[in-house]
Amino acid sequence: MLEYLTQEQIDQETFFSYLLVPGFLDPSETHTLLDRSKALLDNFNFDDHPRTKFTTSDEGHVGDDYFLTSGDKIRYFLEEDAVDAHGKLLREKHKAVNKIGHALHELDPVFRKVTLENERLKALVRDLKFHRDPVALQSMVITKQTHIGGEVPEHNDSYYTDPPTALGFWVALEKCTPENGALSFLPGSHVTSPIAKRFVRLPGGGTGFEALIPAAAQEQIPEPTGKYILEACAPGDLVLIHGSVLHKSERNRSPHTRFAYTFHMIESAPYAIYDHKNWLQPTLEMPFSRILDVPNEVVREPARPKVVS
Numbered sequence: 001m002l003e004y005l006t007q008e009q010i011d012q013e014t015f016f017s018y019l020l021v022p023g024f025l026d027p028s029e030t031h032t033l034l035d036r037s038k039a040l041l042d043n044f045n046f047d048d049h050p051r052t053k054f055t056t057s058d059e060g061h062v063g064d065d066y067f068l069t070s071g072d073k074i075r076y077f078l079e080e081d082a083v084d085a086h087g088k089l090l091r092e093k094h095k096a097v098n099k100i101g102h103a104l105h106e107l108d109p110v111f112r113k114v115t116l117e118n119e120r121l122k123a124l125v126r127d128l129k130f131h132r133d134p135v136a137l138q139s140m141v142i143t144k145q146t147h148i149g150g151e152v153p154e155h156n157d158s159y160y161t162d163p164p165t166a167l168g169f170w171v172a173l174e175k176c177t178p179e180n181g182a183l184s185f186l187p188g189s190h191v192t193s194p195i196a197k198r199f200v201r202l203p204g205g206g207t208g209f210e211a212l213i214p215a216a217a218q219e220q221i222p223e224p225t226g227k228y229i230l231e232a233c234a235p236g237d238l239v240l241i242h243g244s245v246l247h248k249s250e251r252n253r254s255p256h257t258r259f260a261y262t263f264h265m266i267e268s269a270p271y272a273i274y275d276h277k278n279w280l281q282p283t284l285e286m287p288f289s290r291i292l293d294v295p296n297e298v299v300r301e302p303a304r305p306k307v308v309s
């Protein structure tokens with residue numbers, strides 16, 4: 001018996017790739033999260049900041065201590081174009097931050113309420129049956145600032161566990177349009193595009209990408225086919241993103257910000273093994289947060305993505 005989703009939503013062709021759930025947060029909840037995000041930006045102290053920028057490109061992904069120890073904190077990451085080569089801020093500080101992360105769901109009462117203390121979310125997770133005993137591991141507010149909001153290149157999120165089990169929860173806090181960098185998805189790519197690399201801590205320090213299949217075999221992987229679907233969203237809409245589905249968002253060249261709250265959920269042991277090389281590691285003080293009071297008895301197949309090793 002379904003508690004939150006409808007059978008029609010589950011029967012949608014793209015259900016295992018991604019699912020748009022309109023109006024998951026009501027207008028008052030959405031406003032509260034947006035206001036809180038703006039208050040956090042007001043708290044940002046640029047003078048004490050180590051100038052960490054955020055980019056998801058292969059070359060530029062941040063790997064410094066400020067980033068690597070942010071899993072149990074609320075920290076700020078700058079838009080690439082907000083600071084010049086000498087570290088000088090090129091715009092007001094609250095318009096310079098690309099994202100705030102990574103423990104909002106644990107540490108901030110407002111975000112905690114919609115994530116860990118949200119009966120609607122638990123009902124949705126029970127309906128999805130993507131995991132037996134899911135945990136939330138990191139959360140972010142992504143602001144996509146006006147005019148310079150960074151592009152997020154094509155990627156998937158499923159590199160945390162063996163087997164891959166990530167599921168992204170992404171909630172629009174503002175209107176998302178083609179102009180301000182709405183997300184787009186390649187349906188079916190969770191099956192057709194194997195996960196070839198994952199983002200890890202490197203033995204010599206910092207972070208980088210580790211190949212999951214040999215370089216020669218990688219060359220044999222066909223280019224993803226099919227057409228990206230851009231999902232314009234209204235404030236409060238939720239998009240569930242299968243951890244292996246390819247998705248991306250364009251640079252925000254518009255005069256409108258595009259605030260969104262997102263967190264990732266994974267399966268926990270013994271159903272999946274969390275890799276010690278992942279950039280994000282739980283701490284004794286802050287283990288990953290359980291979502292369900294009683295684990296799901298069954299999972300929905302084929303929720304599990306294609307595994308490549």
Ligand SMILES: O=C(O)CCC(=O)C(=O)O
Nearest residue numbers: 142152157168249260262
């Ligand atoms: O918000 C965006 O533009 C990108 C989000 C994303 O890629 C993710 O949550 O995995």
